[in-house]
Amino acid sequence: MSTDTHAAGAHDHHHDDGHAHSTFSGYMLGFVLSVVLTAIPFWLVMSGVLPSKQITALVIMAFAVVQIVVHMVYFLHMNAKSENGWTMMALIFTIVMVVIALSGSLWVMSHLNSNMMPIHQMSGMK
Amino acid sequence: MTVAVNPTQTGEPLFYLADEHPHPEGYSTSLGFWIYLMSDCLIFAMLFATFGVLGANYAAGPAPKDLFDLDLVAVNTSMLLLSSITYGFAMLTMQQNKVAQTQIWLAITGLFGLAFIGIELTEFAHMIHEGATPQRSAFLSAFFTLVGTHGLHVTCGIIWLVTLMVQVGKFGLIEANRRRLMCLSMFWHFLDVVWIGVFTFVYLLGVLR
Numbered sequence: 001m002s003t004d005t006h007a008a009g010a011h012d013h014h015h016d017d018g019h020a021h022s023t024f025s026g027y028m029l030g031f032v033l034s035v036v037l038t039a040i041p042f043w044l045v046m047s048g049v050l051p052s053k054q055i056t057a058l059v060i061m062a063f064a065v066v067q068i069v070v071h072m073v074y075f076l077h078m079n080a081k082s083e084n085g086w087t088m089m090a091l092i093f094t095i096v097m098v099v100i101a102l103s104g105s106l107w108v109m110s111h112l113n114s115n116m117m118p119i120h121q122m123s124g125m126k
Numbered sequence: 127m128t129v130a131v132n133p134t135q136t137g138e139p140l141f142y143l144a145d146e147h148p149h150p151e152g153y154s155t156s157l158g159f160w161i162y163l164m165s166d167c168l169i170f171a172m173l174f175a176t177f178g179v180l181g182a183n184y185a186a187g188p189a190p191k192d193l194f195d196l197d198l199v200a201v202n203t204s205m206l207l208l209s210s211i212t213y214g215f216a217m218l219t220m221q222q223n224k225v226a227q228t229q230i231w232l233a234i235t236g237l238f239g240l241a242f243i244g245i246e247l248t249e250f251a252h253m254i255h256e257g258a259t260p261q262r263s264a265f266l267s268a269f270f271t272l273v274g275t276h277g278l279h280v281t282c283g284i285i286w287l288v289t290l291m292v293q294v295g296k297f298g299l300i301e302a303n304r305r306r307l308m309c310l311s312m313f314w315h316f317l318d319v320v321w322i323g324v325f326t327f328v329y330l331l332g333v334l335r
Binding site for chain 2: 022023024027028030031034035038041042045046053056057060061063064067068071072075076083086087090091093094097098101102105106109110
């Protein structure tokens, strides 16, 4: 970013803000990739071309993960160097928390659900 | 960063971090804002987990297949995607110090954001009109909370965007305004990332079920 007017040149070790690298080609590449990665899952679900629902579900989840990474890299300009790596640290910590919370909730609650007494038996006990 | 030991006259050693050199204003803003976004990410993770647990509990009410119109969701998704790239263009013109063009791209971004909110509210109104209200089933409660929270974020983003357009109009692309536009850029793209999760896990997987 050549026109950037950072006030202090004295601060060498705080300079890489991570937002200095946005370019037209970067945004366009990210946009085209996002459009493709959005269009394919919609098409898969709307046309139902894949033989089973499980496969379709797995494929569109994989597309979502890839698209999230694309957005992180091309739109949010994530890299391991910005802010001396602290943004990446915060992101990794958050991902760990999210994975634990999501997988834990779904796992525990599905077990609870499958071990609960079905409703028709419960109404018979009244 | 060095530990300063005993610079005083009394002879007693002083232990503290001599990291007192002045920082330029707002030098830590982008990291701080990133950490806010990560905490926001946790909020959405909780809402996704809730939806994941309750998403199949229809209480004999309408299911995603009866409610969701994927064409509309696709249009909505493209609105948000387009607003992301136009915000990117606003950032690029900001880097080149072109005030008028930055304002135009920000305005276009705001219009796409408004279109997104408009379509979403239409969808909500349609669902509520059909009796699929948030209190109808656990699935619908979780759906409206998750998608509504995202919509609320986008609404706040639009208000913020208008505020910044007024700021840029008044003061130009000064350092403070660049920093604010930078934060809104992160916020806006982050909301797009959350929307990827919403359209995949709520809409596409819902219709697939």
